[in-house]
Amino acid sequence: MGAEVVIEGLTKSFGRQNIWRDVSLTLPPGEVSALLGPSGTGKSVFLKSMIGLLKPERGRCVVNGVDIVTCSERKLYETRKLFGVLFQDGALFGSMTLFDNVAFPLREHTKKSETEIRRIVLEKLDLTGLAGAEKKLPGEISGGMRKRAGLARALVLDPEIILVDEPDSGLDPVRTTYISQLFIDVNAQIDATFLIVTHNINLARTVPDNLGMLFRKELVMFGPREVLLTSEEPVVKQFLGGRMDGPIGMSEEKDSAQIAAERAMFEAGHHAGGVEDVTGIPAQMQPTPGVPTRQGAIRRKDRVMKILHTLPPAAQEGIIASLTPEEQRRYGVTPRRSVVTVGRHTTSPAEDTAILPARGELG
Known part of the structure; x- marks a missing residue:
């Protein structure tokens, strides 16, 4: 299962220019999360800060008990191996074949034999739909294929956390949907924790388990997808x-x-x-038939149902509407317009439903 990432009070500036301040959120292990926000709000800076390429002025980013912000260089180097990163343009080496691009992290960070490297590289290329393309150069393939090759490279060290920076950049809507499906399928197969930075509304509405948004140098919200998709903010x-x-x-x-x-x-x-x-809340994208069930989706459902009574009424309704009758019975919930019964706890807009604050973290 992917690692949990706990971020507390993270603040980053360049000189006198504050990029964002006091960002706190938790990426649940094995789930797919997405971070939204207008251009220039520091989303890519946030990803770089998570892996120690940029050093925040304050706060913590804890992965498997290691604080990325304050740990030693040696510990940071080891912890970075838990991450795989898909950059905006794929960031492939133009003079190398796809095989050598994907093999690069294995040759740099492991002592595996070329036979073992070949097995792993071909496996990851097959996983990302690039079987048979290993001898091509980046300039000989489409933008969508370059993105998939970048994802294959991000997967070769079997990361527990995968960071994705604007995967729709340079892609048409159809290819964006295909690569979105690929993220869901990969998550189902390796159970890694995903954080996707995106501007794409369709991707944001249909792919992630959790959604967050940066604006005015702050984290406006972060929580289950239903909360943001029904938000009146x-x-x-x-x-x-x-x-x-x-x-x-x-x-x-x-x-x-x-x-x-x-x-x-x-x-x-x-x-x-x-x-x-x-x-409304559109249906969430599901794994391709034949791909294993997403364990992260099961864990997410259990987690969200435990905090259901704390969510805004519209989010409660959307969550319950997404459950099958069998799941409604299992979780002990009964949809009654804007009234929700969770075990012995009944909430309604007129009672004690906690409304998500304008800024801050949820769940």
């Missing part, structure tokens, strides 16, 4: 809808005068753009 609704109407502007945050001017424009009939309908 203006910045979350605007981002998921891809609309101009909201607090996000071209320079990250709008001032009150711009918001008022745009609101008048929209009320006069100007289209705010974006996706027409992102209401």
Whole structure:
């Protein structure tokens, strides 16, 4: 099973420019999480800070008991072997074949024989749908194939944590869906912990178990996907809808005068753009038939059902609606509009349902 990553109070600046501050979240082991946010909010910086390529000023990032921020160089070097990273453009060596690109980490970090390396590389290429392409150069294949080769390389050391930086960058919507399916299938087969940084709304709505969002140098939310997908937080609704109407502007945050001017424009009939309908909670992408059941999805369901009574009513309804009748009986829940019964604990909007705060971590 993948490793749990616990991040507490992480703060990063470049000189006087604060990138984000006091970020706290936990990546549940073996689950797929995604981090959203407008361009320039420091999502890629966050990934680099997680693996020690950048050093935060404050906070902790704990993996298997090791704090990446304060540990020794030797300990950091060893802990990094738990990570696999898929960069935005694949980051392949242009003069090397796909075989040699994927074999590179094994040759650098292990003492395996070439026979063993060949077996592992061909296995990972097959896992990512690249069987038979091992002799090709990166310049001879499509962008989607380069992404898959980058993922194969990220997998060769059998990582417990896989970081993915904007996998849809440079890909058309169809190829983005294919690589999203690949993430789900890989997670099902190796049970690694995933964190995906993305701008892609469809990927964000259908792939991850958990969703988070960075905005205005802070973590707005992080928790089960249903919480963000039903959130009334203006910045979350605007981002998921891809609309101009909201607090996000071209320079990250709008001032009150711009918001008022745009609101008048929209009320006069100007289209705010974006996706027409992102209401509700779409079904989550499932492993390809024949691929093992995702153990992370099972653990996630058990974890979320334990905290169900603390979630906002709309999220509760979405979670229960996703359960089969058998699962509803097993978890002891009864859907009754916005009232949820969990064992002996009954909650409703008028009672003691805890509403997710505008900023902070959940679960």
